Amino acid sequence: MASAPVKDIAVSILYDGESHEIQTYTNEYRSLMMLIYDKIYTEDFGECLGMGKCGTCLIEIISNCGGLSYYERNEDITLLRAGHTDKKFRLSCQILVDRHLDGLKVKVLT
Ligand code: FES
Numbered sequence: 001m002a003s004a005p006v007k008d009i010a011v012s013i014l015y016d017g018e019s020h021e022i023q024t025y026t027n028e029y030r031s032l033m034m035l036i037y038d039k040i041y042t043e044d045f046g047e048c049l050g051m052g053k054c055g056t057c058l059i060e061i062i063s064n065c066g067g068l069s070y071y072e073r074n075e076d077i078t079l080l081r082a083g084h085t086d087k088k089f090r091l092s093c094q095i096l097v098d099r100h101l102d103g104l105k106v107k108v109l110t
Contacts, residue, residue: 009097012105014062015040026098031071033057033093036108045110050093055082057092062105069096 007023013036014020022039029035033046036057048054052074068090075094079085092106 009099009102011035011101012062013040014105014107015042016108024097024101029097031093032059032095032097032101032106033091035097036092040108042108042110045108046093048093052078052091052094055079055091056110058082058084058109059090059092059106060109061088061090062107064104066100068100068104069098070094071096 005025005028007025009024009026011022011024011032012019013022015036020040022035024035029038031050033050036042037046045056047056050073052071055078071094073094075091078091079089089109095101
């Protein structure tokens with residue numbers, strides 16, 4: 001019998017004035033957006049289900065321990081359209097859940 005994966009990735013998520021400390025493991029979720037959606041009830045979050053088009057999964061990177069792994073689906077154009085040119089603003093649906101997330105602190109902006 002296989003043992004359960006070790007939750008060795010810690011992510012801190014600020015939402016609506018509260019900090020949520022979440023433990024996960026590589027590929028537990030398809031993206032950071034799915035993790036946030038599942039662990040924290042965030043109204044009107046992730047409306048295009050990860051296509052990088054709606055911008056409702058917007059986050060601000062508060063601190064990051066290293067390079068994030070990501071998809072490249074429409075993120076640049078969606079952020080630009082919303083007026084976000086600073087690299088600290090990201091679409092959480094385009095960020096993969098892997099070891100690079102460990103120590104990440106983000107703020108949900110929607
Ligand atoms: S879920 Fe729509 S842009 Fe991320």
